[in-house]
Protein backbone atom coordinates (compact mmCIF):
# COMPACT_ATOMS: atom_id res chain seq x y z
CA UNK A 75 0.00 0.00 0.00
CA UNK A 76 1.18 3.50 -0.78
CA UNK A 77 0.35 5.37 2.39
CA UNK A 78 2.54 8.30 1.45
CA UNK A 79 -0.19 9.51 -0.87
CA UNK A 80 -2.22 10.35 2.24
CA UNK A 81 0.48 12.82 3.31
CA UNK A 82 0.69 15.96 1.15
CA UNK A 83 4.25 16.79 2.16
CA UNK A 84 5.45 13.86 0.04
CA UNK A 85 3.72 15.33 -2.97
CA UNK A 86 5.27 18.76 -2.34
CA UNK A 87 8.68 17.19 -1.77
CA UNK A 88 8.82 14.02 -3.83
CA UNK A 89 12.47 13.38 -2.94
CA UNK A 90 11.88 13.58 0.82
CA UNK A 91 12.82 10.55 2.90
CA UNK A 92 11.46 11.36 6.31
CA UNK A 93 12.90 9.16 9.05
CA UNK A 94 12.46 11.52 11.97
CA UNK A 95 8.99 10.44 12.98
CA UNK A 96 9.88 10.12 16.65
CA UNK A 97 10.49 13.87 16.73
CA UNK A 98 7.21 14.59 15.01
CA UNK A 99 5.16 12.72 12.46
CA UNK A 100 3.95 14.08 9.14
CA UNK A 101 0.29 15.05 8.84
CA UNK A 102 -2.26 13.34 6.60
CA UNK A 103 -4.57 15.26 4.28
CA UNK A 104 -7.51 14.56 6.59
CA UNK A 105 -5.81 16.48 9.39
CA UNK A 106 -5.00 19.44 7.14
CA UNK A 107 -8.57 19.48 5.84
CA UNK A 108 -9.90 19.44 9.36
CA UNK A 109 -7.81 22.46 10.32
CA UNK A 110 -9.07 24.41 7.32
CA UNK A 111 -12.62 23.35 7.99
CA UNK A 112 -12.41 24.43 11.62
CA UNK A 113 -11.29 27.96 10.81
CA UNK A 114 -13.65 28.31 7.86
CA UNK A 115 -16.77 27.01 9.54
CA UNK A 116 -16.51 26.70 13.31
CA UNK A 117 -14.07 29.26 14.63
CA UNK A 118 -15.30 30.60 17.94
CA UNK A 119 -14.35 30.41 21.61
CA UNK A 120 -15.46 27.38 23.59
CA UNK A 121 -17.52 27.02 26.76
CA UNK A 122 -18.20 30.72 27.00
CA UNK A 123 -20.55 31.94 24.32
CA UNK A 124 -24.32 31.98 24.31
CA UNK A 125 -24.36 31.83 20.54
CA UNK A 126 -24.71 28.92 18.17
CA UNK A 127 -21.17 29.16 16.83
CA UNK A 128 -19.62 28.82 20.28
CA UNK A 129 -21.85 25.85 20.87
CA UNK A 130 -20.76 24.14 17.68
CA UNK A 131 -17.10 24.80 18.44
CA UNK A 132 -17.61 23.45 21.96
CA UNK A 133 -19.27 20.32 20.63
CA UNK A 134 -16.35 19.74 18.26
CA UNK A 135 -13.81 20.38 21.05
CA UNK A 136 -15.57 18.01 23.43
CA UNK A 137 -15.94 15.52 20.59
CA UNK A 138 -12.18 15.13 20.56
CA UNK A 139 -12.23 14.50 24.30
CA UNK A 140 -14.52 11.54 23.66
CA UNK A 141 -12.34 10.35 20.76
CA UNK A 142 -9.22 10.52 22.95
CA UNK A 143 -10.97 8.68 25.79
CA UNK A 144 -11.90 5.91 23.35
CA UNK A 145 -8.41 5.93 21.82
CA UNK A 146 -6.70 5.17 25.13
CA UNK A 147 -9.49 3.19 26.78
CA UNK A 148 -10.44 5.75 29.42
CA UNK A 149 -13.84 5.12 30.96
CA UNK A 150 -14.84 8.76 31.33
CA UNK A 151 -14.29 11.90 29.29
CA UNK A 152 -13.63 14.00 32.41
CA UNK A 153 -10.44 11.99 32.86
CA UNK A 154 -9.01 13.60 29.71
CA UNK A 155 -7.25 16.96 30.13
CA UNK A 156 -5.96 18.89 27.13
CA UNK A 157 -2.54 20.46 27.51
CA UNK A 158 -0.02 21.98 25.10
CA UNK A 159 2.02 18.81 24.88
CA UNK A 160 3.06 15.74 26.87
CA UNK A 161 5.68 17.79 28.68
CA UNK A 162 3.02 20.08 30.10
CA UNK A 163 1.04 17.04 31.24
CA UNK A 164 3.98 15.73 33.27
CA UNK A 165 4.64 19.19 34.70
CA UNK A 166 0.99 19.46 35.66
CA UNK A 167 1.15 16.20 37.59
CA UNK A 168 4.49 17.00 39.25
CA UNK A 169 3.23 20.45 40.28
CA UNK A 170 -0.29 19.65 41.26
CA UNK A 171 -0.14 16.09 42.55
CA UNK A 172 3.51 16.34 43.59
CA UNK A 173 3.22 19.55 45.59
CA UNK A 174 0.01 18.42 47.25
CA UNK A 175 0.79 14.82 48.12
CA UNK A 176 4.56 14.30 48.17
CA UNK A 177 6.81 15.26 51.05
CA UNK A 178 10.48 15.50 51.91
CA UNK A 179 12.17 12.11 51.69
CA UNK A 180 9.43 10.54 49.56
CA UNK A 181 10.83 8.73 46.55
CA UNK A 182 9.93 9.19 42.90
CA UNK A 183 11.11 6.35 40.70
CA UNK A 184 12.06 7.09 37.09
CA UNK A 185 14.28 5.18 34.65
CA UNK A 186 17.56 6.01 32.97
CA UNK A 187 15.90 6.05 29.57
CA UNK A 188 13.39 8.80 30.29
CA UNK A 189 13.10 11.84 28.07
CA UNK A 190 14.18 15.06 29.81
CA UNK A 191 10.53 16.01 30.01
CA UNK A 192 9.99 13.10 32.40
CA UNK A 193 13.05 13.96 34.49
CA UNK A 194 13.26 17.72 34.90
CA UNK A 195 9.75 18.24 36.37
CA UNK A 196 10.68 15.71 39.08
CA UNK A 197 14.04 17.38 39.72
CA UNK A 198 12.14 20.63 40.09
CA UNK A 199 9.85 18.92 42.59
CA UNK A 200 12.98 17.74 44.37
CA UNK A 201 14.11 21.37 44.60
CA UNK A 202 10.75 22.48 45.96
CA UNK A 203 9.95 19.63 48.31
CA UNK A 204 13.12 17.66 48.95
CA UNK A 205 11.84 14.44 47.42
CA UNK A 206 14.37 11.80 46.35
CA UNK A 207 14.60 10.89 42.65
CA UNK A 208 15.70 7.33 41.82
CA UNK A 209 16.30 5.64 38.49
CA UNK A 210 15.78 2.12 37.17
CA UNK A 211 18.75 0.77 35.22
CA UNK A 212 18.35 -0.37 31.63
CA UNK A 213 19.52 -3.74 30.29
CA UNK A 214 20.94 -4.60 26.85
CA UNK A 215 17.48 -5.19 25.43
CA UNK A 216 16.38 -1.74 26.52
CA UNK A 217 14.20 -3.18 29.28
CA UNK A 218 13.97 -1.87 32.83
CA UNK A 219 16.08 -3.77 35.35
CA UNK A 220 13.39 -4.50 37.91
CA UNK A 221 13.14 -7.24 40.53
CA UNK A 222 10.65 -5.63 42.88
CA UNK A 223 13.24 -4.31 45.30
CA UNK A 224 13.36 -0.90 43.60
CA UNK A 225 9.88 -0.09 44.87
CA UNK A 226 9.60 0.25 48.66
CA UNK A 227 7.24 1.86 51.13
CA UNK A 228 9.16 5.08 50.51
CA UNK A 229 8.22 5.07 46.83
CA UNK A 230 5.28 7.40 46.34
CA UNK A 231 5.36 7.94 42.60
CA UNK A 232 6.61 6.00 39.57
CA UNK A 233 6.94 7.79 36.23
CA UNK A 234 8.13 5.74 33.27
CA UNK A 235 8.23 5.75 29.52
CA UNK A 236 6.06 3.38 27.53
CA UNK A 237 8.65 3.30 24.75
CA UNK A 238 12.17 4.70 24.59
CA UNK A 239 12.64 7.53 22.12
CA UNK A 240 16.31 6.54 21.79
CA UNK A 241 16.50 2.75 22.03
CA UNK A 242 13.08 2.06 20.57
CA UNK A 243 12.45 -0.57 23.23
CA UNK A 244 8.98 -1.13 24.66
CA UNK A 245 9.45 -2.05 28.31
CA UNK A 246 7.24 -4.45 30.19
CA UNK A 247 5.26 -2.12 32.45
CA UNK A 248 2.71 -4.46 34.02
CA UNK A 249 4.82 -5.92 36.87
CA UNK A 250 6.12 -2.47 37.81
CA UNK A 251 2.65 -0.93 37.87
CA UNK A 252 1.41 -3.80 40.05
CA UNK A 253 4.34 -3.51 42.44
CA UNK A 254 3.85 0.24 42.70
CA UNK A 255 0.18 -0.10 43.50
CA UNK A 256 0.90 -2.75 46.09
CA UNK A 257 2.99 -0.17 47.94
CA UNK A 258 0.43 2.58 47.39
CA UNK A 259 2.51 4.51 44.84
CA UNK A 260 0.92 6.24 41.87
CA UNK A 261 2.09 5.58 38.31
CA UNK A 262 2.41 7.89 35.29
CA UNK A 263 3.23 6.51 31.85
CA UNK A 264 4.83 8.72 29.22
CA UNK A 265 3.14 7.34 26.12
CA UNK A 266 4.61 9.90 23.74
CA UNK A 267 6.36 7.30 21.61
CA UNK A 268 4.18 4.30 22.39
CA UNK A 269 0.89 5.89 21.37
CA UNK A 270 1.70 6.02 17.68
CA UNK A 271 2.84 2.39 17.45
CA UNK A 272 0.50 0.52 19.71
CA UNK A 273 -3.06 0.59 21.04
CA UNK A 274 -3.26 1.67 24.67
CA UNK A 275 -5.77 0.72 27.31
CA UNK A 276 -5.31 2.78 30.46
CA UNK A 277 -7.81 0.71 32.41
CA UNK A 278 -6.26 -2.58 31.45
CA UNK A 279 -2.79 -1.23 32.30
CA UNK A 280 -4.27 0.32 35.44
CA UNK A 281 -2.15 3.46 35.19
CA UNK A 282 -3.01 6.49 37.29
CA UNK A 283 -1.80 9.03 34.75
CA UNK A 284 -0.71 8.90 31.12
CA UNK A 285 0.51 11.62 28.77
CA UNK A 286 0.95 11.95 25.03
CA UNK A 287 1.43 14.62 22.36
CA UNK A 288 -0.87 14.98 19.36
CA UNK A 289 1.95 15.95 17.02
CA UNK A 290 3.59 12.54 17.31
CA UNK A 291 0.40 10.71 16.35
CA UNK A 292 -0.18 12.47 13.01
CA UNK A 293 -1.98 15.36 14.68
CA UNK A 294 -1.16 19.04 15.07
CA UNK A 295 1.52 20.62 17.25
CA UNK A 296 0.42 22.45 20.36
CA UNK A 297 -1.91 19.81 21.80
CA UNK A 298 -1.17 17.24 24.45
CA UNK A 299 -3.28 14.89 26.49
CA UNK A 300 -3.13 14.10 30.16
CA UNK A 301 -5.20 11.16 31.31
CA UNK A 302 -5.75 10.94 35.05
CA UNK A 303 -8.01 8.71 37.12
CA UNK A 304 -11.08 10.67 38.09
CA UNK A 305 -10.63 10.34 41.85
CA UNK A 306 -7.05 11.63 41.60
CA UNK A 307 -7.80 14.56 39.31
CA UNK A 308 -10.60 15.56 41.70
CA UNK A 309 -8.24 15.65 44.67
CA UNK A 310 -5.58 17.65 42.87
CA UNK A 311 -5.39 21.44 43.08
CA UNK A 312 -5.46 23.44 39.83
CA UNK A 313 -2.20 23.90 37.96
CA UNK A 314 -2.66 27.32 36.35
CA UNK A 315 -5.27 29.93 37.17
CA UNK A 316 -7.40 31.98 34.83
CA UNK A 317 -10.57 31.83 32.80
CA UNK A 318 -12.19 28.49 32.02
CA UNK A 319 -10.82 26.79 35.15
CA UNK A 320 -12.95 28.58 37.75
CA UNK A 321 -16.42 28.22 39.14
CA UNK A 322 -16.59 31.45 41.09
CA UNK A 323 -14.19 34.31 41.71
CA UNK A 324 -14.36 36.77 44.60
CA UNK A 325 -11.98 39.48 45.71
CA UNK A 326 -10.15 37.21 48.11
CA UNK A 327 -10.82 33.68 46.93
CA UNK A 328 -12.03 31.49 44.09
CA UNK A 329 -13.45 28.05 43.62
CA UNK A 330 -12.17 25.92 40.78
CA UNK A 331 -14.30 24.40 38.05
CA UNK A 332 -14.91 20.68 37.92
CA UNK A 333 -12.49 18.36 36.18
CA UNK A 334 -11.27 18.38 33.47
CA UNK A 335 -11.85 22.15 33.03
CA UNK A 336 -10.13 22.82 36.35
CA UNK A 337 -6.88 22.04 34.54
CA UNK A 338 -7.58 23.92 31.30
CA UNK A 339 -6.97 27.55 32.19
CA UNK A 340 -7.36 30.15 29.48
CA UNK A 341 -8.48 29.77 25.87
CA UNK A 342 -7.14 26.39 24.81
CA UNK A 343 -5.73 25.43 21.42
CA UNK A 344 -9.25 24.91 20.15
CA UNK A 345 -8.35 24.31 16.52
CA UNK A 346 -5.58 21.92 17.53
CA UNK A 347 -7.85 19.90 19.80
CA UNK A 348 -10.60 19.73 17.16
CA UNK A 349 -8.08 18.65 14.53
CA UNK A 350 -6.62 15.97 16.77
CA UNK A 351 -9.80 13.99 16.25
CA UNK A 352 -9.05 13.78 12.54
CA UNK A 353 -5.66 12.27 13.42
CA UNK A 354 -7.24 9.68 15.71
CA UNK A 355 -9.85 8.87 13.09
CA UNK A 356 -7.09 8.47 10.51
CA UNK A 357 -5.23 6.00 12.75
CA UNK A 358 -8.46 4.08 13.34
CA UNK A 359 -9.12 3.95 9.63
CA UNK A 360 -5.73 2.40 8.92
CA UNK A 361 -5.95 0.34 12.10
CA UNK A 362 -3.22 -0.54 14.55
CA UNK A 363 -3.06 -4.10 13.22
CA UNK A 364 -2.01 -2.76 9.86
CA UNK A 365 0.24 -0.06 11.29
CA UNK A 366 2.05 -2.59 13.46
CA UNK A 367 2.40 -5.06 10.62
CA UNK A 368 3.93 -2.44 8.32
CA UNK A 369 6.20 -1.03 11.00
CA UNK A 370 7.34 -4.43 12.21
CA UNK A 371 8.28 -5.45 8.69
CA UNK A 372 10.09 -2.17 8.07
CA UNK A 373 11.94 -2.39 11.39
CA UNK A 374 13.10 -5.96 10.68
CA UNK A 375 14.22 -4.91 7.23
CA UNK A 376 16.06 -1.84 8.51
CA UNK A 377 17.75 -3.79 11.31
CA UNK A 378 18.99 -6.44 8.87
CA UNK A 379 20.30 -3.84 6.44
CA UNK A 380 22.02 -1.81 9.16
CA UNK A 381 23.56 -4.92 10.71
CA UNK A 382 25.13 -5.73 7.35
CA UNK A 383 27.33 -2.63 7.65
CA UNK A 384 30.36 -3.85 9.63
CA UNK A 385 31.33 -0.37 10.84
CA UNK A 386 27.87 0.40 12.23
CA UNK A 387 26.90 -0.35 15.83
CA UNK A 388 23.28 -0.53 16.90
CA UNK A 389 22.49 1.11 20.22
CA UNK A 390 19.69 -0.71 21.99
CA UNK A 391 17.89 -3.95 21.20
CA UNK A 392 19.31 -5.81 18.20
CA UNK A 393 16.07 -7.50 17.17
CA UNK A 394 12.53 -6.40 16.45
CA UNK A 395 11.23 -8.06 19.64
CA UNK A 396 9.55 -5.75 22.18
CA UNK A 397 10.42 -2.66 20.26
CA UNK A 398 8.95 0.05 18.11
CA UNK A 399 10.37 1.41 14.88
CA UNK A 400 13.01 3.68 16.43
CA UNK A 401 16.63 2.66 15.81
CA UNK A 402 19.72 4.38 17.21
CA UNK A 403 23.22 3.70 15.96
CA UNK A 404 26.76 4.97 15.65
CA UNK A 405 29.31 4.64 12.87
CA UNK A 406 33.01 4.18 13.47
CA UNK A 407 34.95 7.37 12.82
CA UNK A 408 31.92 9.46 11.89
CA UNK A 409 30.25 11.73 14.38
CA UNK A 410 26.42 11.35 14.46
CA UNK A 411 26.05 14.99 13.50
CA UNK A 412 28.07 14.35 10.35
CA UNK A 413 25.92 11.31 9.61
CA UNK A 414 22.80 13.45 9.83
CA UNK A 415 24.37 16.18 7.68
CA UNK A 416 25.40 13.67 5.05
CA UNK A 417 21.94 12.12 4.97
CA UNK A 418 20.37 15.57 4.86
CA UNK A 419 22.33 16.29 1.69
CA UNK A 420 20.65 13.21 0.25
CA UNK A 421 17.18 14.48 1.26
CA UNK A 422 17.00 12.07 4.18
CA UNK A 423 15.88 13.46 7.53
CA UNK A 424 17.09 11.73 10.67
CA UNK A 425 17.96 13.00 14.13
CA UNK A 426 21.38 13.07 15.71
CA UNK A 427 22.55 14.08 19.14
CA UNK A 428 21.42 13.20 22.61
CA UNK A 429 17.67 13.13 21.88
CA UNK A 430 16.79 14.80 25.19
CA UNK A 431 18.22 11.76 26.93
CA UNK A 432 21.47 12.87 28.50
CA UNK A 433 21.14 10.44 31.41
CA UNK A 434 20.90 7.46 29.06
CA UNK A 435 23.77 8.78 26.95
CA UNK A 436 26.01 9.12 29.99
CA UNK A 437 24.86 5.71 31.25
CA UNK A 438 25.77 4.11 27.89
CA UNK A 439 28.95 6.20 27.72
CA UNK A 440 27.95 7.72 24.38
CA UNK A 441 28.31 11.35 23.40
CA UNK A 442 25.60 11.11 20.76
CA UNK A 443 23.81 8.72 18.43
CA UNK A 444 22.17 8.88 15.03
CA UNK A 445 18.54 7.85 15.13
CA UNK A 446 16.15 6.77 12.43
CA UNK A 447 12.50 6.49 13.34
CA UNK A 448 10.13 4.89 10.90
CA UNK A 449 6.40 5.32 10.44
CA UNK A 450 4.08 2.92 8.65
CA UNK A 451 4.15 5.24 5.61
CA UNK A 452 7.87 4.72 5.13
CA UNK A 453 9.01 2.17 2.59
CA UNK A 454 11.79 -0.34 2.07
CA UNK A 455 13.06 1.99 -0.61
CA UNK A 456 13.45 4.73 2.06
CA UNK A 457 15.58 2.28 4.05
CA UNK A 458 17.61 1.30 0.98
CA UNK A 459 18.35 4.93 0.13
CA UNK A 460 19.43 5.55 3.69
CA UNK A 461 21.72 2.55 3.83
CA UNK A 462 23.29 3.52 0.52
CA UNK A 463 23.90 7.07 1.78
CA UNK A 464 25.36 5.71 5.03
CA UNK A 465 27.85 3.66 3.00
CA UNK A 466 28.86 6.77 1.07
CA UNK A 467 29.24 8.79 4.25
CA UNK A 468 31.47 6.13 5.76
CA UNK A 469 33.61 6.03 2.59
CA UNK A 470 33.88 9.81 2.64
CA UNK A 471 35.37 9.85 6.12
CA UNK A 472 37.59 6.78 5.76
CA UNK B 473 29.13 12.22 -1.32
CA UNK B 474 30.80 15.58 -1.04
CA UNK B 475 29.87 16.50 2.47
CA UNK B 476 32.23 19.28 3.43
CA UNK B 477 34.93 21.30 1.71
CA UNK B 478 38.28 19.55 1.55
CA UNK B 479 39.92 21.93 4.06
CA UNK B 480 37.36 20.98 6.72
CA UNK B 481 37.79 17.28 6.10
CA UNK B 482 41.59 17.57 6.16
CA UNK B 483 41.69 19.45 9.43
CA UNK B 484 39.17 17.04 10.95
CA UNK B 485 41.17 14.01 9.92
CA UNK B 486 44.62 15.44 10.54
CA UNK B 487 44.34 18.12 13.16
CA UNK B 488 47.36 20.12 14.15
CA UNK B 489 46.47 21.33 17.62
CA UNK B 490 44.34 18.42 18.83
CA UNK B 491 45.64 16.52 21.86
CA UNK B 492 48.92 18.44 21.77
CA UNK B 493 50.91 18.64 24.99
CA UNK B 494 51.20 22.13 26.41
CA UNK B 495 52.19 23.44 29.85
CA UNK B 496 49.03 25.39 29.90
CA UNK B 497 48.07 28.18 32.22
CA UNK B 498 44.41 28.12 31.38
CA UNK B 499 42.16 25.15 30.70
CA UNK B 500 38.60 25.64 29.72
CA UNK B 501 35.82 23.36 28.56
CA UNK B 502 32.61 24.02 26.63
CA UNK B 503 30.03 21.57 25.37
CA UNK B 504 27.09 21.68 23.07
CA UNK B 505 24.91 19.22 24.88
CA UNK B 506 22.23 19.11 22.24
CA UNK B 507 24.54 17.35 19.81
CA UNK B 508 27.12 16.05 22.26
CA UNK B 509 30.09 18.08 21.04
CA UNK B 510 32.82 18.93 23.53
CA UNK B 511 35.89 21.13 23.29
CA UNK B 512 38.49 21.52 26.03
CA UNK B 513 41.09 24.20 25.40
CA UNK B 514 44.52 24.70 26.88
CA UNK B 515 46.13 28.09 26.50
CA UNK B 516 49.56 29.41 27.30
CA UNK B 517 49.64 33.10 28.13
CA UNK B 518 52.65 35.42 28.16
CA UNK B 519 51.90 39.01 29.05
CA UNK B 520 48.81 39.95 27.14
CA UNK B 521 49.48 37.44 24.39
CA UNK B 522 48.27 33.91 23.89
CA UNK B 523 51.41 32.01 22.94
CA UNK B 524 50.22 28.45 23.04
CA UNK B 525 47.05 26.71 21.89
CA UNK B 526 45.89 23.12 22.11
CA UNK B 527 42.57 21.38 22.46
CA UNK B 528 40.99 18.04 23.03
CA UNK B 529 37.45 17.06 22.38
CA UNK B 530 34.93 15.09 20.55
CA UNK B 531 32.46 16.26 17.98
CA UNK B 532 31.43 16.58 14.38
CA UNK B 533 33.83 17.48 11.58
CA UNK B 534 32.81 21.13 11.57
CA UNK B 535 33.30 21.65 15.31
CA UNK B 536 36.63 19.84 15.40
CA UNK B 537 38.02 21.47 12.25
CA UNK B 538 36.91 24.87 13.48
CA UNK B 539 38.59 24.40 16.87
CA UNK B 540 41.76 23.32 15.07
CA UNK B 541 41.83 26.16 12.55
CA UNK B 542 41.32 28.58 15.40
CA UNK B 543 44.83 27.74 16.54
CA UNK B 544 46.27 29.24 13.32
CA UNK B 545 43.92 32.20 13.37
CA UNK B 546 44.92 33.44 16.80
CA UNK B 547 48.64 33.03 16.38
CA UNK B 548 50.28 36.20 17.73
CA UNK B 549 47.00 37.73 18.86
CA UNK B 550 46.53 39.52 22.14
CA UNK B 551 43.79 38.58 24.55
CA UNK B 552 41.93 41.71 23.57
CA UNK B 553 42.07 40.84 19.88
CA UNK B 554 40.82 37.34 20.60
CA UNK B 555 37.88 38.66 22.57
CA UNK B 556 36.95 40.85 19.61
CA UNK B 557 36.74 37.92 17.17
CA UNK B 558 33.28 37.61 15.64
CA UNK B 559 31.27 34.77 14.23
CA UNK B 560 31.74 36.24 10.75
CA UNK B 561 35.51 35.95 11.11
CA UNK B 562 35.13 32.30 12.11
CA UNK B 563 32.86 31.60 9.15
CA UNK B 564 35.40 33.32 6.88
CA UNK B 565 38.17 31.20 8.41
CA UNK B 566 36.21 28.04 7.66
CA UNK B 567 35.57 29.21 4.12
CA UNK B 568 32.31 27.30 3.77
CA UNK B 569 28.73 28.29 4.12
CA UNK B 570 27.45 27.68 7.64
CA UNK B 571 23.74 27.01 7.94
CA UNK B 572 21.86 28.00 11.07
CA UNK B 573 21.69 24.39 12.15
CA UNK B 574 25.48 24.13 12.08
CA UNK B 575 26.31 27.50 13.63
CA UNK B 576 26.97 26.07 17.09
CA UNK B 577 29.29 23.47 15.61
CA UNK B 578 31.26 26.21 13.88
CA UNK B 579 31.43 28.44 16.95
CA UNK B 580 32.00 25.98 19.80
CA UNK B 581 35.78 26.52 19.63
CA UNK B 582 35.40 30.30 19.67
CA UNK B 583 33.04 30.13 22.64
CA UNK B 584 35.53 27.99 24.54
CA UNK B 585 38.41 30.29 23.61
CA UNK B 586 36.71 33.52 24.58
CA UNK B 587 35.27 32.08 27.77
CA UNK B 588 38.72 30.83 28.74
CA UNK B 589 39.77 34.48 28.87
CA UNK B 590 36.64 35.92 30.46
CA UNK B 591 35.42 35.87 34.03
CA UNK B 592 31.83 36.53 32.90
CA UNK B 593 31.25 33.81 30.34
CA UNK B 594 29.56 34.47 27.01
CA UNK B 595 26.69 32.35 25.81
CA UNK B 596 25.34 31.44 22.37
CA UNK B 597 23.02 34.42 22.34
CA UNK B 598 26.04 36.72 22.41
CA UNK B 599 26.80 35.49 18.89
CA UNK B 600 23.21 36.11 17.79
CA UNK B 601 22.62 32.53 16.77
Ligand SMILES: Cc1ncc(COP(=O)(O)O)c(C=O)c1O
Nearest residue numbers: 159160161189191239266267287
Ligand atom coordinates in the same frame (compact mmCIF):
# COMPACT_ATOMS: atom_id res chain seq x y z
C1 LIG C 1 9.47 9.66 25.21
C2 LIG C 1 9.15 11.11 25.08
N1 LIG C 1 8.63 11.76 26.12
C3 LIG C 1 8.31 13.06 26.04
C4 LIG C 1 8.52 13.79 24.90
C5 LIG C 1 8.16 15.23 24.89
O1 LIG C 1 7.15 15.51 23.99
P1 LIG C 1 6.67 16.99 23.76
O2 LIG C 1 7.89 17.77 23.42
O3 LIG C 1 5.69 16.89 22.65
O4 LIG C 1 6.05 17.44 25.05
C6 LIG C 1 9.07 13.16 23.80
C7 LIG C 1 9.34 13.93 22.55
O5 LIG C 1 10.38 13.94 21.99
C8 LIG C 1 9.40 11.79 23.89
O6 LIG C 1 9.95 11.15 22.85
